[in-house]
Amino acid sequence: MTVDRKMDYLETVRSHLSSVVYPIQYLVNLPVKVGDWMSESLEARENLLKENAKLKAQNLLLKTHTQKYQSLALENQRLRGLIESPIRQGERVLVADFMAVEQESSSHKFILNKGSKNGVYIGQPIVDSSGVMGQVVHVGASSSTGMMITDSEHAIPVEVVRSGVRAIATGESIRQEMRLDYVPPESDIQEGDLLVSSGLGGHFPEGYPVGKVSEVSLHPGDNFMMIKVQPVANLAKAREVLLVWPSVSDVDIESDPGKVATR
Amino acid sequence: MVKRHNYWIVLVTFIVALMLTAMPLPDWITVWRPAWVAMVVIYWSMALPQRVSIGTAWFLGILLDVLQGSLLGQHAIGLAIVAYVTVKLHLQIRQHPLYQQSLFVGLLVAVYLSLIVWVNGIIGRPPQSWSFLMPVITSMLLWPWLFVILRDVRRRALIS
Secondary structure (H helix, E strand, O other): OHHHHHOOOHHHHHHHHHHHHHHHHHHHHHHHHHHHHHHHHOOOHHHHHHHHHHHHHHHHHHHHHHHHHHHHHHHHHHHHHHOOOOOOOOOEEEEEEEEOOOOOOOOOEEEEOOOHHHOOOOOOEEEOOOOEEEEEEEEOOOOEEEEEOOOOOEEEEEEEOOOOOEEEEEEEOOOOEEEEEOOOOOOOOOOOOEEEEOOOOOOOOOOOEEEEEEEEEOOOOOOOOEEEEEEOOOOOOOOEEEEEEOOHHHHOOOOOHHHOOEO | OOOOOOOHHHHHHHHHHHHHHHOOOOHHHHOOOOOHHHHHHHHHHHHOOOOOOHHHHHHHHHHHHHHHOOOOOHHHHHHHHHHHHHHHHHHHHHHOOHHHHHHHHHHHHHHHHHHHHHHHHHOOOOOOOHHHHHHHHHHHHHHHHHHHHHHHHHHHOOOO
């Protein structure tokens, strides 16, 4: 147990064993999958039409946003070229599904249906449609285990969008939220501030939303502020997530990415 | 009579126990989930102590650790201890009526859960309440049924 906690030797053993366990996970997940499929195929036609119309409208909206985004991205690249800072490439993403498999209750972990066959690696960032969800901690051949940002063993470097103050958001398993550690009292952080991943440490890609500051307090006599953060990702309800491969130039900064964001 | 080798049945019960452990349930029930794997290990190491013993329990525990994403060895050491005690005492326990067996199972499951929670505490995940002991109660209540079912399975499969 000590070896597993402190060292990486057993990771290969675990990933081989997870192939043995995968059929069990698959079987457990099967009824949920079948239920989903049934409810999808039995849905009324009007509902489907309605949903289709809604999605079309949303798609149109998103497309117009993307147009703007492309010109902005080009402009950004040009400006970066002017000041000779490295140009960031886009990230590669892969959609993964949750598997309905119960995990140990003391930690916030989940199983995804993609594994090393799909190129998933340990420490890979996981995001959903609204923000960062967590990172991959174990990889098997066709499934992998993710750890949520609210797990008490998880930490992620963040940046306040409004003021640019940097901090580290650590998970709080018990209350399903996060806290910012070691933020001096004079820092410019307010309630409602949006935190995005800062990309420092070269582990999480830069600029993904992480959480909103829900409470800022300073106890007299304390050296640091007490800051609570609510994650913006739908941690409880997510069914589909994105696995992100950060662009190469970001990763090169850090030689050992596995150790950066986990404490 | 020709001796038949139906030991795969034992394997099937272990797999079913693992599945029951991994099955997603509503939050309020999850706390009450019986320690299925521990109970099945207790049954088989009581019925077939020469076949199912500490080694099997340990390997099953490792699988459970992988399945649950806990530290490798956490469940393994718990189940190994459960199997050890059961094998040591199997001749006595077999004589007891079902409700007394339930008490014994409850005690073992309590030890098993406490060990896991203890390790969790060491690595910085202290338990939030005494609710981690709830499975002791459900395991005790379900033991008579599990015992009868597994005994029938064993007799049908002619394992001894």
